Amino acid sequence: MDEKTKDMIKNEIENNEVCLFMKGTPDAPQCGFSMAVSNLLKILEVKFKGVNVLENQEIRQGVKEFSDWPTIPQLYVKKEFVGGCDIVKEMYENGELAKLLESKSINFKKN
Numbered sequence: 001m002d003e004k005t006k007d008m009i010k011n012e013i014e015n016n017e018v019c020l021f022m023k024g025t026p027d028a029p030q031c032g033f034s035m036a037v038s039n040l041l042k043i044l045e046v047k048f049k050g051v052n053v054l055e056n057q058e059i060r061q062g063v064k065e066f067s068d069w070p071t072i073p074q075l076y077v078k079k080e081f082v083g084g085c086d087i088v089k090e091m092y093e094n095g096e097l098a099k100l101l102e103s104k105s106i107n108f109k110k111n
Contacts, residue, residue, distance in 0.1 A: 005062040013076045016049035017106055021063045022073040026050040033085035034073045040092045041075075045109040046101065078104045 012019050018041065024030030026038045026048070041048050053060035053072055060072065067074055067081045075082040077100060082088060091097035101108045 001062040001065045002058070005058040006066065008056075008059060009063055009066050012049065012051050013079050016076075017078055017104075018046055018048035019051060019076040020048055020073055021051045021053055021059070021076075023052070023054050024050075025052050030054055031072075033071070037073045037075060037085050037088050040088060040097070043109075044092075044098070044101070046106060077101065077106060080104075 009021075012021075020026070020034075020037060020041065022029060022031075022034035022038060024034055026042070029035035029038050030052075038050065051059065051063075053063065063072070063074055064070055069081065069084060071084050073085055073088075075084075075088050082091070082100065088097065091100065098108065098110065
């Protein structure tokens with residue numbers, strides 16, 4: 001991955017408290033896994049930035065190297081890599097996602 005791509009990825013992560021690298025956009029996800037994570041964040045009413053990796057092949061590949069995680073979507077909260085779809089879904093279901101958001105002082109809808 002070149003420096004430009006790395007800087008673009010870092011920039012998104014550093015400037016957005018909650019950042020989701022996904023296929024498509026939050027309003028028009030292009031894959032089921034991206035839609036699932038995006039929907040969980042919407043259910044929790046978390047303000048997040050969706051980065052469409054389909055628009056930039058370098059970011060699509062680069063983010064996998066950056067996080068050392070092979071799949072998209074990838075969720076970052078306050079610069080920390082949280083995980084992909086299965087992990088985020090599991091964390092949502094067992095309450096860990098809410099705890100993480102709370103510990104990072106991210107506003108979300110508490111049930």
